[in-house]
Amino acid sequence: MKKKRVLFLSIILLSTLFGLIGRLMQVQLVQTESFSQHKINLIESSVEQRTQQIVIDEGRGAFLDRAGNPITFDEENVVVLFPFLNKIEWPSATVASILGMNEADIKRDLLGAKEPVVLKGSQDLTQSQMDRVNALEVQGVFAVKKKVKKSVIPAAQLIGVTGENTTLFHERYPDRVKGANHPVGVSGLQGIFDEWLIAEEQAKLVYHVDATGGPLFGADVKYIASANPFYPLNVKTTIDSRAQQALEEVADTYEMKKGGLLLLDIESNEIVASVSRPKMKEGEPFGEGATDYMRKALIPGSVFKTVIAAASLEEGLVDESRMFDCNRDIRGGEAQKPHGSINIKDSLAASCNRTFADLANELTEKDPDLIETYADKLGLTGDVSWKGDVFHYKDFSQLKLEQSRIFASDAAKGDRNEIAMTGIGQNEVRVTPIGMANMMATIARGGKAYEVSAVSTVEYQNGADMVNFPKREGGEGISPFTAMKMQQYLRGVVNSPLGTAPYLQEAAYEVAGKTGTAQTGSYRGETIKANELYNKWFAGYFPFRDPKYALVAVNMDVLVDEGGIYPIFKDSVDALYRLDQE
Incomplete structure (x- = not known):
């Protein structure tokens, strides 16, 4: 009777052990980029837990007008500040001087931030200002070019919109797990040309921090982006931006409420x-x-x-x-x-x-x-x-x-x-x-x-x-x-x-x-x-x-x-x- 009990308990323990090993293999080897029915990318999630990061470019392809100019985004020269600057001494006065800003305004923008912030008023810096900021080599202060979605997009309904929809993403692209939260096209040309435009990988600045949010010294900021120089693809439309703007102004002048x-x-x-x-x-x-x-x-x-x-x-x-x-x-x-x-x-x-x-x-x-x-x-x-x-x-x-x-x-x-x-x-x-x-x-x-x-x-x-x-x-x-x-x-x-x-x-x-x-x-x-x-x-x-x-x-x-x-x-x-x- 005693032997049977030992055998029974041994089987239960071994079964539990093998179950835990199997689960560990599933998490660390098999489904690292597509865990559970929610398709969670465990690698990206683990990185997010120990980093502070800001997306510089969502990685999606752009729409261009017939002259080759982007019509869905603007590219701005900005200064990015990381939150851990609140905990260390850094040359904020020098940065303020280069940017022609008030030091107090810079610190106010950063105060209480939990994620990297784009410094207000830093848009459209000159290349010289960007070079001088980056030459300071201050960890947590970076002058970069950031893609920003235009607030007013020409031919907006024709171009269409995007949205983050994980379910829709996996229905369309079951074999593409990495970056599952990237936007997908849901209307207009964005939806029709979505497969060409879908992001390979976001471009972002990533900085490793400790449990308190402080910097891990010795770990420099990393710029992560797609390694493929040919992607993402861009869609060149036949829209003439000048003609588009002219007709938009006519519609506005006559207060057209419906039509076009x-x-x-x-x-x-x-x-x-x-x-x-x-x-x-x-x-x-x-x-x-x-x-x-x-x-x-x-x-x-x-x-x-x-x-x-x-x-x-x-x-x-x-x-x-x-x-x-x-x-x-x-x-x-x-x-x-x-x-x-x-x-x-x-x-x-x-x-x-x-x-x-x-x-x-x-x-x-x-x-x-x-x-x-x-x-x-x-x-x-x-x-x-x-x-x-x-x-x-x-x-x-x-x-x-x-x-x-x-x-x-x-x-x-x-x-x-x-x-x-x-x-x-x-x-x-x-x-x-x-x-x-x-x-x-x-x-x-x-x-x-x-x-x-x-x-x-x-x-x-x-x-x-x-x-x-x-x-x-x-x-x-x-x-x-x-x-x-x-x-x-x-x-x-x-x-x-x-x-x-x-x-x-x-x-x-x-x-x-x-x-x-x-x-x-x-x-x-x-x-x-x-x-x-x-x-x-x-x-x-x-x-x-x-x-x-x-x-x-x-x-x-x-x-x-x-x-x-x-x-x-x-x-x-x-x-x-x-x-x-x-």
């Missing part, structure tokens, strides 16, 4: 500027300002008549000899704004609803899918962003636009009233401002359609290209003859006696385009006509004779007598003209 401006380079079909309102607020990256309305599918109103006109010309349903009764509305009643009997050219200039309601029905009778076909051909609908096979990505898309639509269902294509409303850009029609600008660029180029791009290259740290995104053909486009006619018609919107946009004749460049006032079905307050909200559009291109830019402006959810779109568009054209003259 989208500018395309006609030759390259690249996004030059993208402004979305409401603004993204600092500290509220997922608030109402997070929505990129330039990629949202919106009600276009009469701008959509451009599709009906182009399709009708291309299909031979109309020429300039055919007249339309524009004294009548789409249902045969008296028109609110009668224009008499006019042809297709004047109908587009005057935005006659009856003409385009009739033509939409004729197109649908010929082929129920014809309107949708031409919206695709013009580059208005469908996936108009740059897409292709890149490394292991199949059909990689740069922009991921919200899906556009023309009809809500096939049944709607058999209802003449619904078709009529579709022909004037109402009912279920939803298109993106990017698609709208792309359609204008297609017409301005003579009918050739291309995909829209926002990124030109992904670059190594040394500036060499890793991935290029060359210009790619888009939809089928339209014939040069139809494109030429549409160019004339769109110019007539501005300079014709019947045109709806004579205000734009005063713009610095000759403008061609189309207006749109879309009923949204929403109201501000009581549901009465005076409170009805509209999306006001102007989509066009310029200069008319030598097209360079396609621009869309949309002011959303405004009353009929507010939020005028013509001054917004004109001031944008004028601002770009001034930039071109510099």
